[in-house]
C-alpha cells in the first residue's frame with residue numbers, strides 16, 4: 001500500500017447502530033412492513049479449506065506451433081494484432097484459431113487470463129470483415145466481462161467499420177433500444193438483457209449466424225441456464241458456435257451437446273489458478289473487531305491492490321465509506337450500482353487511483369485486473385465454488401497472491 005496508507009492509524013471504531021429509518025417494524029412512510037426474510041447463509045465450509053500454502057507454479061513460456069501470420073487473417077486484424085503486440089498466439093489461440101477460422105464449431109476449455117477472448121473474437125471479426133452482413137452474438141456472464149470483450153473487439157477491428165452493440169443490464173433500456181434499431185454487426189451482452197431485448201422484439205437472433213459463449217460454466221453457476229437455452233434456441237440453426245469454459249461439468253457438457261454441431265474440443269488449461277494463492281484465515285469475534293483487523297491487514301507490508309468481499313450490497317457500501325473515512329482510497333461495486341458507477345470504480349482500481357475495492361460476489365466474477373495482491377473475504381462465501389472464484393482474482397500471471405478469510409469464533413483443533 002502507498003505511503004499515505006502506511007501512516008494510517010486506526011482512527012475510530014466501527015459502530016453498528018441501526019439508523020432511524022431502518023427501524024424494524026415500520027417503513028419510511030410509517031406503515032408496518034412485512035417481517036424481513038432471513039438471509040440464507042449457504043453451505044457450511046470447514047475453515048480448514050480456506051488455509052493452503054501457495055505452490056508457485058513455474059510459468060514456462062508456451063511455444064506456439066503457429067504465428068498469427070500463418071492464419072491468413074484479414075489485413076485489418078493482422079495489422080491491429082501486431083500494433084497491439086500480439087505477436088504469438090497463446091496456447092488456446094494456437095489450438096482453437098485454425099478450427100474457428102475454418103468455420104468449425106469449437107469448444108475451448110481454458111482458464112481466465114489465457115487469451116480466450118481473442119480465440120473467439122478473431123474468427124468472428126474475420127468472418128464479418130470478409131463477408132459484410134454477417135451478424136454475431138457474444139454472451140458473457142457479467143457486464144464487466146462484456147465490456148472487456150467489447151474493448152478487445154474494438155482493438156482488433158479498429159478501422160474495420162464494424163458496428164457493435166453492448167446489450168447489458170444496468171444501462172438505460174431506451175438507449176439500448178435506440179442502438180438496436182440501427183444495423184449492428186456484433187452484439188455483446190449478458191444473458192438476462194439479451195433475452196429481454198429478444199422478447200420485446202428489438203433483437204432478431206434469427207439473423208445471427210455466429211455465436212460465442214464465454215465462461216459457460218460461470219453463466220450456468222450464476223443461474224442463467226434458462227436464459228441461455230432461450231437465446232441459443234432463437235439463433236439461426238445454420239451457424240457457427242464457439243463455446244469457452246474453464247471447466248467441463250455435466251451441465252456444461254449438456255448445453256454444448258444440445259447447441260453445437262460436431263464441435264472440435266480443445267483443452268488448454270494451465271495449472272489451477274489457486275495454486276498461486278497463499279490462503280489463510282483470521283479468527284474474529286464480532287464485526288467491529290473485523291473492521292479493525294481489516295484495517296491492520298490493509299496497512300501491512302506487500303499489500304498493493306485488494307478486493308474485499310462482503311455478503312450484502314448495503315454492508316459493502318457501508319464498509320467502503322468507513323474505509324474511506326479511515327483514509328483508505330476505496331470504492332465499491334455491487335448489483336445496485338449503475339453500470340457506469342461500476343465501470344468507473346474498476347477503472348480507478350485498474351489505474352491505481354484507489355487501492356481497495358469492496359465488492360459482492362455478483363460484481364467480481366470474471367474481472368481481469370492485473371496486480372491484485374490480496375483478496376480478503378470479510379464475509380465468508382456461500383459456497384466453496386464462490387470462494388474459488390473470489391480468490392482467482394489474485395495470484396494471476398505467475399505471481400503469488402494472498403487470500404485471507406475472516407472466520408467467526410475461535411480456532412478449533
Ligand code: AMP
Nearest residue numbers: 086088089090112113114115116117118
Ligand atoms: P483473456 O484471457 O482473453 O482475458 O486475455 C488475457 C490478457 O492477455 C488480455 O489482457 C489480452 O489482451 C492478453 N492477450 C491475449 N492474447 C495475447 C497474445 N497472443 N499476445 C499478447 N497478449 C495477449
